[in-house]
Amino acid sequence: MPPAPGKFRWRIPATPAKLAEMSLRFAILGLLTAGELSGYEITRRFEQSVGYFWHARAQQIYPELARLESEGLVAGRAVQQTGRPDKRVYTVTARGLAELADWVVTPSPLTLTKDEFLVKVWSYGLVEPERAIEALTAHRRQQEERLAAYRAIEAAFEGADPVTVPPAFLGPYLTLRAGIQFIEAFLAWAVEAERILRARTESPPAP
Amino acid sequence: MPPAPGKFRWRIPATPAKLAEMSLRFAILGLLTAGELSGYEITRRFEQSVGYFWHARAQQIYPELARLESEGLVAGRAVQQTGRPDKRVYTVTARGLAELADWVVTPSPLTLTKDEFLVKVWSYGLVEPERAIEALTAHRRQQEERLAAYRAIEAAFEGADPVTVPPAFLGPYLTLRAGIQFIEAFLAWAVEAERILRARTESPPAP
């Protein structure tokens, strides 16, 4: 029996908890709108192109696909293969597509970044500028590699005018551009930061 | 008793698991290098300035502070107050500072962003451009507000030359600049994206 009202009120958890988030389901649905994919192929996508704004490991993807299928948002189909293991590929159902379209225009919470590298930068004052520069350079190199990979994908869009491409290419193009512009912003920042750190090795500040 | 060897080998978890990550501990340690803070004050910091690159809720912070204290990386001290609840404030110990300084120059994994908004953009092709523009504009507004807040913090640094500021200000300055440059990159992208979407409302693509 619930305690008598007075001190506080009951707050009934109206919906099955987690109306917000659930981005993984929709990220998977989004990938599947381009055509049928297996769990393994989805895993690869998260490691590559899509990885810029969402990612998940195989261990998360397989159970989520099973859940999506049991809810009727995707439909699976077994595919026999020779020379490699059989697989199960999935397509979005009409209901899945409808739910995705609804979710897409829903307001998003402010992206709360978690950037381990910047947590480190916050404490760069604790170490010799030279050592900070080393760490910064290593990180910059990684980002440059990633930029090169995205540029290669961008080249595949070459010539296509984003204003007239078919709807299916619009989102991929826009997110790719976002990824590229973020990395470029990071690189510009890194150059500035390195300049400051280098100047501090020459004229160390008053302690 | 472990199964007999042969089929596979044991892999002994050498270290207490989680050598990487653990950013929360170090984010807290980093905040405390600027002076003693209570759990509540740390919570506020994560909501404001530092929130750009790391965040945590009170429920995560209090237990972590207790753990850090039991490991001797921070030292707590009770503070009596009048007109408001008493509190417990923490300072970094010499050992805490040493571990932080070590961690800071450690290589960081590539920041794997999780951006719910971009997951939505990926599927913008599913909705009318007008509705996509609405969603985009709402998100842009939020980012503009955040930029204004960061600009206000930046103003506090005004006049100070990052090359000669004391070490304690270096990291906060650099991370703030990073935050500002990322938001500016987002806004530039948003302008471009809106232009494309608007053009698509006028000359809809072939389906």
Add this chain to the structure above:
DNA sequence: TAGACCATGTAAAGAGTTACATGATTGT
């Protein structure tokens, strides 16, 4: 012959969120 790729999972643990609890003070 060693490693990478294809393909799909289970089990356990760690990280993070939501909801709830308490209670004084200050502002509207």
Add this chain to the structure above:
DNA sequence: ACAATCATGTAACTCTTTACATGGTCTA
């Protein structure tokens, strides 16, 4: 009268990662 701020937590749950498991094919 109501909300916000200060201050610190517990309990339950979800989300995510790490480690492990299996086994064929293809490449260096």
